[in-house]
Amino acid sequence: MPVIEEKPQDEKLFRIRHSLAHVMAQAVQTLYPGTKLGFGPAIDDGFYYDFILPKTLSDTELPAIEAKMRDIIAAAQTFSHEDLPLDAALARIEGQMGEPFKAEYARELADKKGHREISFYANGGFVDMCEGPHVSSTSDIPADAFKLHALAGAYWRGDERNAMMTRIYGYAFNTKAELDEYVAAVEQAKQRDHRKLGQELRIYAIRDEIGKGLPLWLPNGAAIRHELEKLAHEMEFRAGYKKVATPHITKRGLYETSGHIPLYEDGMYPPMVLEEEGRGAGGPEESYYLKPMNCPHHHMVFASEKHSYRDLPLRYTEYGSVYRFERAGALQGLTRVRGMAMNDAHIYVTPEQLKEEFQAVMKLHERYYALFGLTNYFMRLSLWDPADPKRGAKYVDDPENWALSERLVTEALEEMGANYKLSPGEAAFYGPKVDFQFITVTGREFTLSTNQLDFAVPARFGLAYTDKDGKEKTPYCIHRAPMGTHERFIAFLIEHFGGAFPTWLAPVQVVIIPVSDKFLAYGKKIEALLREDLVRVELDTSSATMGKKIQEGATRKVPILLVVGGKEETEQTVTVRRYGIKEQKAMPLAGFVEMLSQEIKERRHV
Ligand code: ATP
Ligand code: ZN
Ligand code: ZN
Structure with missing residues (x-):
């Protein structure tokens, strides 16, 4: 409702x-x-x-x-x-x-x-x-x-x-x-605050030498990105998506066709103007832009092969790098940046498939959020505003398609029993959209991701599939990004978990702490075993006291610390300390490795 x-x-x-x-x-x-x-x-x-x-x-x-x-x-x-x-x-x-x-x-x-x-x-x-x-x-x-x-x-x-x-x-x-x-x-x-924790946990850095809003991902942050990309790959592969890869820069013409120029040019980095044949070669000049979104590129992927109705829905996915020239005053930590990687996909459908596919995407969003334990969000359906005197400049002027696509999206939501709010006048220029509005632990509301229907742009690119009747038809397109961008999503996750990530997401999953140098060899053996299992593990070989090492592990919010000494080595066990839990537990080494590997594989939050 x-x-x-x-x-x-x-x-x-x-x-x-x-x-x-x-x-x-x-x-x-x-x-x-x-x-x-x-x-x-x-x-x-x-x-x-x-x-x-x-x-x-x-x-x-x-x-x-x-x-x-x-x-x-x-x-x-x-x-x-x-x-x-x-x-x-x-x-x-x-x-x-x-x-x-x-x-x-x-x-x-x-x-x-x-x-x-x-x-x-x-x-x-x-x-x-x-x-x-x-x-x-x-x-x-x-x-x-x-x-x-x-x-x-x-x-x-x-x-x-x-x-x-x-x-x-x-x-x-x-x-x-x-x-x-x-x-x-x-x-x-x-x-x-992710800016505070991001620095303390050494997740990202923004350096003046590189530029405003262009974060560097330190090894800890890159580990989180890797896990999110792996998750996206698994979810999307199972849902029938196909991975594509596209360049970061593109000729101006592409954005003229898409309609982003002049509508969106202010939001783009200015072009690189260059001689096509190489410096000093003379010949024609060309303007290249950093891409602010992946859609036009994916449309070109679609255009590069022939398609029949049997190929649809066709789902292209890419964690695409995009650059937007956001106002300097609007930049904020990782939540609003100028260089970002988007959990993007474009799905090409026939009109008959539209509603069902839109619902499938909504359900995919819900699966992601359930996995992260995120419940404090609602959906906002943005519609066009036919009464807006400037509607010709704001929206594709096609009342019939607006009516049809708004009806389909509304039906999709109603049939799912979704709770959503209406936001008239906030649609994309090419169609209605559903934004996912999250409430942070601090009570702030913001948009994390989006699911959009596009009835207009595929036609501008001349995209077509051959239908049952042998005729060429234009597909509809769904744009979606359940995990938004790495930048905004990870900022949100840092604050959501207060930096104490579940094991599968944690930059360092296990730290092994030998009680003295005598047990380094046993520690190394465990390290090798876990590393072989692709666990992000560290062996603490510093000369600090055990108490200090445990303290350090807690400060870094490492989910699992393994304390090993004489008893553990003799019995081939480990003593497991979990972040935020007082009592420790001794376990056989083999049993621990098995438990950990299940916990990570199932992305369980313990
Ligand atoms: P906004 O209104 O926040 O500028 P948008 O509507 O332009 O976002 P889309 O083009 O729909 O955003 O991008 C999809 C997602 O990418 C957004 O839901 C958001 O999670 C993320 N995103 C957009 N702009 C930025 C940015 N400057 N920095 C980080 N993440 C961003
Ligand atoms: Zn798009
Ligand atoms: Zn007053």
Whole structure:
């Protein structure tokens, strides 16, 4: 059943947060006379306000501001409302209040939105230009349920050509208990942040010498990638996919045919312009682009062989490397990068096969997520918007095919009993899509993967199969990427597991710790045995104490430590310590090897 996306609003909490923004501005102006105000809205977890301050603030000054805010709350000042005609309003903002940024905004409200009056709220001696709503008295604000927690720089109105302001952020909730719980969750999230863990666990590095958003995968990260690719290979091979491989660069014409130029050119690295016959050879020039997606390449694979209806569905898969020129400000660790590898596939189907294949893809997505133990996600069905006046530029203008493909995708979802939300106007330009929205351990929602139906682009490439009646027909195409990109997916997995990966995914699966040098030989024997079984194993030969070595294994979050000494060697056993589990267990060596190999093969989470 579809649900229209809508967030329940806590009206009372919104008033509290909004009022706190006023109270903070009031406190800041009292403490730092001459401070000028920007905007100060309520946000998801509290509020902020932007200031031009007469001095540079540091975190150590936040408690003093909080204390002043509590004084204002205790003073039980009532909020009063007043509308003034534009001229009087501007006189007040520029005169009594002396707020140049507010004046600019008031003029804009008058010019662009036709406001003839400007609304003000006052409490105590403080007046702000604002539309409300507020609590009726500052004493309605729970004084122990807010906390100022961060300072940041922010340009006036988010524009880097404007003045740089100081933004102070506060958390605010209905009760102290809610605040404490939230602060604890944020703290936990910081501990799990993939940028922190990614560095501590030596998974990836981003180096200025290489460039923004172009991660290097260190051996530990490359091991995880390898496991994901192996998983994809097994799942897809069993589901009838065929692997293909395509180059990273391509001539401009391909993207003209696909329609990505000019629609998407800003999102691409600029072209390499070169002489086709070699440097200095003269002759024609050609522009080559790094590929931002794999679809056009896969379409060319399709075009390179003859196909009959009997070959369909035809499923091409490739962990394809793509490059997107994401805005520098949008880049974030591994979740948004410029160079990435996508768990991509393109499936060519007849119209009759479309619904069933779309469902098969949905089920494949579900199998992946079940395997990782991921349950906190929902689907979002993005449709086109026939009422959009710009629809001609945003979508392929083919109402009949939109109707058909949206019906098929909706039926596919309904028949599966899927819970999904509708997102009108968010379709791809070539058809409807289902995004998989995940909620992270920290409560953030983001898109991990996507399943899209394309009724338009195959025709642009002249793709065809011979149907039963001997006629050439154009296939539909399904684009899908259940594990998204390695970059975003691994960032997510790092945070999901807090860096403590299940054995099959762990960069180092087993560390052998001999209790002293005397047992190195036995340790080496086990190492060789496990390595032969393709286990990622290390022998700790350092001179550290056993306690230190065990500690080190735990810090690296290695799933299994094997402690071996005299007793183990004589009896041909190992003492197994699992990450996060206190008691250790002695096992015959052969039994351990067998157990481990099953655990990895079945990708069991112990
Ligand atoms: P977004 O809206 O996040 O930019 P998109 O809709 O452009 O993504 P697609 O082209 O559908 O993404 O790519 C498929 C998947 O690739 C996404 O669901 C996401 O998991 C991943 N992905 C897209 N862009 C990036 C990026 N810049 N860095 C890392 N992963 C990405
Ligand atoms: Zn207000
Ligand atoms: Zn595609």
